[in-house]
Amino acid sequence: MxxxxxxxxxxxxxxxxxxxxxxxxxxxxxxxxxxxxxxxxxxxxxxxxxxxxxxxxxxxxxxxxxxxxxxxxxxxxxxxxxxxxxxxxxxxxxxxxxxxxxxxxxxxxxxxxxxxxxxxxxxxxxxxxxxxxxxxxxxxxxxxxxxxxxxxxxxxxxxxxxxxxxxxxxxxxxxxxxxxxxxxxxxxxxxxxxxEPAMPAREPHSLREAVAFPLKDFFQRDNAWLLITLIVLYKLGDAFAASLTTTFLIRGVGFSAGDVGLVNKTLGLLATIIGALYGGVLMQRLSLFRALMLFGILQAVSNFAYWLLAVTPPHLWSMAGAVFIENLCGGMGTAAFVALLMTLCNKSFSATQFALLSALSAVGRVYVGPAAGWLVELWGWPAFYAFTVVAGLPGLLLLWGCRGTLQAIQQRGAFTRRTQWAGGYRWTVRLFGTGCLLLACWLVALALQAAHLWQGSLPLTQLFEAGMALALIAVALGVILDCLALRKTQRDKAQ
Known part of the structure; x- marks a missing residue:
């Protein structure tokens, strides 16, 4: 090996x-x-x-x-x-x-x-x-x-x-x-x-095109909303498990901060590197879909190691084993996930599309922290880590639903264009854009207040909630439309 x-x-x-x-x-x-x-x-x-x-x-x-x-x-x-x-x-x-x-x-x-x-x-x-x-x-x-x-x-x-x-x-x-x-x-x-990569056949010739073309190119693809949701949810279970790892090992299990720092930082880093390298080796033999599915299952199941640590007497070797297994499988999942992001990018706008997709992938990692703390208070550590395994399942189900799209992209090297319900998708994109605009206004207002440059009476909490609600509703509608389109396509092929 x-x-x-x-x-x-x-x-x-x-x-x-x-x-x-x-x-x-x-x-x-x-x-x-x-x-x-x-x-x-x-x-x-x-x-x-x-x-x-x-x-x-x-x-x-x-x-x-x-x-x-x-x-x-x-x-x-x-x-x-x-x-x-x-x-x-x-x-x-x-x-x-x-x-x-x-x-x-x-x-x-x-x-x-x-x-x-x-x-x-x-x-x-x-x-x-x-x-x-x-x-x-x-x-x-x-x-x-x-x-x-x-x-x-x-x-x-x-x-x-x-x-x-x-x-x-x-x-x-x-x-x-x-x-x-x-x-x-x-x-x-x-x-x-x-x-230097070869210049693409189609590149933006104005800043307006550089903003509009990448979004138009992506959202006109078949199953675009399913793919967006997959990006957000694929590593959600991993994000939940990692959000409170240090607190769990110190307060939940009772290890010293020095032991946790030594094991979690050094051994965890080593395991992540080994997992990424091993994942890269396996991906030379597997299709992208099979690698994502295999590594996704492993990174979800690996969270059981923390559950086992929570229900058994604490021991340094058991902590080391749990940290190593979870980071090893997480590293494998990361290698496949980054390959997925690269696969979904059009080379004409790869800077913009990769930045957008990687920002979406960070949503779970950034915002699960408050929810994780609340769940631990409600359920306790063992039930929380059992939940992190379940939290990985929606991403795997979405991956299974997108298998045809991913296989087609990898085989043909081109994206299938959407042909159904253009009006419904257009309004979905507008709703999503409005939500993102409200969130951008919230961020700017928050930054100005933090820097003491503006002290307006804008209701920041309501602005954030409205923007997030509109964006989530748009994603849900897009996923429903993609599922209906996928079902119609499969029915037409069967006939």
């Missing part, structure tokens, strides 16, 4: 994917956990530290500016590599500048630099995702996703745990940030060595 693991590194783009994955993961902790630790050591107040967590919203809403990277091409290196070079140079400059700051003295400027670094990091992710979508053939997407996960996770370990250790023991915070900026250079070299 070792030769199979190593074989995925022999593909042409393996080194570039690994280095660009590393460059993608490195800035994340520098504006999140590592920056929080630095401010904590410098005795910055908790409210300010909490406010800095909003910096991470750039990764969730990166789809808002992704059309610009489909529309415009820098005057050097091409549409994908040119933007990669621009964002990486900006990241290096931003991280170096953060190293010159002192949180207790330069808090406002440090906040501005953190926002800049997060924005450039999210922009780099947009272009990197588009580049690998454009450059990788269908049979290499699973292994390409695995190599990317490996580079990304290693970078998070270095800019997270290793950076804290170096800052505390040897280098200090400023020199540590300068070292992290230096570690961005391999990604810069990988950008220069990478191949």
């Amino acid at each position: 070792t030769s199979h693991y190593l074989r995925i590194f022999t593909q042409r783009n393996a080194a570039v994917l690994l280095l660009l994955g590393f460059a993608s993961g490195l800035p994340l902790a520098l504006t999140a956990g590592t920056l929080q630790a630095w401010m904590t050591v410098e005795n910055v107040d908790l409210k300010t530290i909490g406010f800095f967590s909003l910096v991470g919203q750039a990764y969730v809403f990166k789809f808002l500016w992704s059309p610009m990277m489909d529309r415009y091409t820098p005057p050097f290196l091409g549409r994908r590599r040119g933007w990669l070079l621009v964002t990486q140079l900006a990241l290096i400059a931003g991280i170096v500048a953060m190293g010159f700051m002192q949180p207790a003295r330069d808090l406002t400027l440090l906040a501005a630099l953190a926002v800049l670094v997060a924005f450039c990091s999210a922009s780099q992710d947009i272009v990197f995702d588009a580049w690998k979508t454009d450059i990788l053939p269908a049979e290499e997407r699973g292994s390409g996703a695995a190599i990317t996960v490996l580079g990304y996770r290693l970078a998070m370990l270095i800019s997270g745990g290793l950076a804290l250790w170096l800052a505390d023991r040897y280098l200090g915070w400023q020199a540590t940030y300068w070292l992290m900026a230096l570690l961005m250079l391999p990604g810069l070299i990988a950008t220069l060595l990478a191949r």
Whole structure:
């Protein structure tokens, strides 16, 4: 099996994917956990530290500016590599500048630099995702996703745990940030060595087209709403299980924080990497649908390991086993899921469509936290982790319903256009767009209030609830229309 693991590194783009994955993961902790630790050591107040967590919203809403990277091409290196070079140079400059700051003295400027670094990091992710979508053939997407996960996770370990250790023991915070900026250079070299994808036959010629064409292209496809719901729900059980893992291991089972940190962070990281690599190996032999189904079942069933931990006496080895199994299966599911996102993107608008689809995939991960805490209070830990297994089933049922669509995409390399109920789908899209517009207004108003730039009387809670309700109603209507269309198609074929 070792030769199979190593074989995925022999593909042409393996080194570039690994280095660009590393460059993608490195800035994340520098504006999140590592920056929080630095401010904590410098005795910055908790409210300010909490406010800095909003910096991470750039990764969730990166789809808002992704059309610009489909529309415009820098005057050097091409549409994908040119933007990669621009964002990486900006990241290096931003991280170096953060190293010159002192949180207790330069808090406002440090906040501005953190926002800049997060924005450039999210922009780099947009272009990197588009580049690998454009450059990788269908049979290499699973292994390409695995190599990317490996580079990304290693970078998070270095800019997270290793950076804290170096800052505390040897280098200090400023020199540590300068070292992290230096570690961005391999990604810069990988950008220069990478191949530029061929220009697509159809590309947007205006910013309006760059916004409208990707949405029109996706929502005119057969079973588009089923695919959107699949993206949201496929890893929902995994998101529920991971949302309170640390709290469960410390408060629910009774392990020490040190043991949990050692096992959950190091062994969990190792298991995720092994799972992603093993998933990439298996995907060289399996179709996309079969890989998604197999790995989806495994990542759902693996949550039983936490249920078993909750109903048995605590032991360090049992915790290690549960963490390893859950992260191993989750890593396999991640490799297949990233390959799915790449498969669903049109190369003419891959930056915008991948950013949109990845934002949808983050919905469950971002918003299950409050619901998870409420369910634990209501049911207790054993019943909660039994529920996380059940929460994975809707995604698997949707996957089964989409099997024909996925198989057709993989076989023909083209998307089947929808031909039924055009009026109903049109109103569904309008309803969904209205909901998203209300949510965008809520986000802007929230950001302005947090920055003390506006103190209006707009009912933010009602605005959020209205936007979310309209979006969910639109998705439900779209799914119903897709199911009716699928049923009609199957009935016509039977006749």
